Amino acid sequence: MSLMIPGAALPNIPWQKRPAGSSELVWRYSGNPVIGRDATPTSNSVFNSAVVPFRDGFAGVFRIDDRRRFMQLHTGFSPDGIRWELTPEPISFTPECPSAGSFTQGYDPRVLWLEDRWYVIWCNCVNGPTIGLGYTFDFREFHQLPCAFPPFNRNGVLFPRKIGGKYAMLNRPSDNGHTPFGDIFYCESPDLRHWGYHRHVMGASNGWQATKIGAGPIPIETSEGWLLFYHGVLTSCNGFVYSFGAALLDLDEPWKVIARSGSYLIAPRELYECVGDVPNVTFPCAALCDAPTGRIALYYGCADSVTGLAFCNASEIIGALKQGY
Numbered sequence: 001m002s003l004m005i006p007g008a009a010l011p012n013i014p015w016q017k018r019p020a021g022s023s024e025l026v027w028r029y030s031g032n033p034v035i036g037r038d039a040t041p042t043s044n045s046v047f048n049s050a051v052v053p054f055r056d057g058f059a060g061v062f063r064i065d066d067r068r069r070f071m072q073l074h075t076g077f078s079p080d081g082i083r084w085e086l087t088p089e090p091i092s093f094t095p096e097c098p099s100a101g102s103f104t105q106g107y108d109p110r111v112l113w114l115e116d117r118w119y120v121i122w123c124n125c126v127n128g129p130t131i132g133l134g135y136t137f138d139f140r141e142f143h144q145l146p147c148a149f150p151p152f153n154r155n156g157v158l159f160p161r162k163i164g165g166k167y168a169m170l171n172r173p174s175d176n177g178h179t180p181f182g183d184i185f186y187c188e189s190p191d192l193r194h195w196g197y198h199r200h201v202m203g204a205s206n207g208w209q210a211t212k213i214g215a216g217p218i219p220i221e222t223s224e225g226w227l228l229f230y231h232g233v234l235t236s237c238n239g240f241v242y243s244f245g246a247a248l249l250d251l252d253e254p255w256k257v258i259a260r261s262g263s264y265l266i267a268p269r270e271l272y273e274c275v276g277d278v279p280n281v282t283f284p285c286a287a288l289c290d291a292p293t294g295r296i297a298l299y300y301g302c303a304d305s306v307t308g309l310a311f312c313n314a315s316e317i318i319g320a321l322k323q324g325y
């Protein structure tokens, strides 16, 4: 398989080689957690966050639960994707239509470049969790669009280009609590404001993904299909365990699954993944990709407390998926 990735080169992607002797498909950054829980003066925790290439370095939108335990989104900037400076004040969104979408609390952001600006998509808490959408041109001023759905929905993830002439989104209908079910759906929109044509993509299955699943980072376009990392949840006698795997979706009809992880790629194993405000959680929200080499840097929340970084290679992941990993 000679894989082509149509995205941009990212020669400054944060990167470490797979450790000697390891055969893991995804390996952790040796300096994890890459962002600690005290990254701002009032943060309780920094996790489930999104980063993108920006100017000469990187920018991001970070989930910060503050010391009131209110869930806020903050910007952050980094020269290298490793050393981050997070803005102490939360993002203040200017809503296009306040009665159809405003911000009080929100979490689990994803960020992407789409056409002419950066979009942010997150779980917006207003009358229950649903999908919030906003955009920025500079990571300073943020605008909010109407929420995509009525509650309850989580894990909204936009595709980085139109598909079949429409904007496209993965999402996960849910409930108002800790949702003991959940499949990934696909929908489309002519204008990022009206969403429909809902299609089922894939469901919870067994093992590490038996209870529910949800899309993770923005899908990566490749010649073999869209590479999607997604989280899966198992219910143990001690509660939920969040791991993650990957799937390959059809390029033109992404609701068709070409291949999907039977085994997880990362599951809670390190202390910072197993111990924290919510133990046993690894939750990916961002993937940087260097198109010519296929190198991928994944940012994932750890135990709802800190942020981890891990590495992999697109052709190895896709090769493994196609061989039934």
Ligand code: BMA
Pocket (backbone or CB within 6 Å): 048, 107, 108, 178, 242, 278, 281, 283, 301, 304
């Ligand atoms: C999900 C989301 C995530 C969180 C996970 C584990 O429902 O709220 O933000 O990481 O639960 O608590």
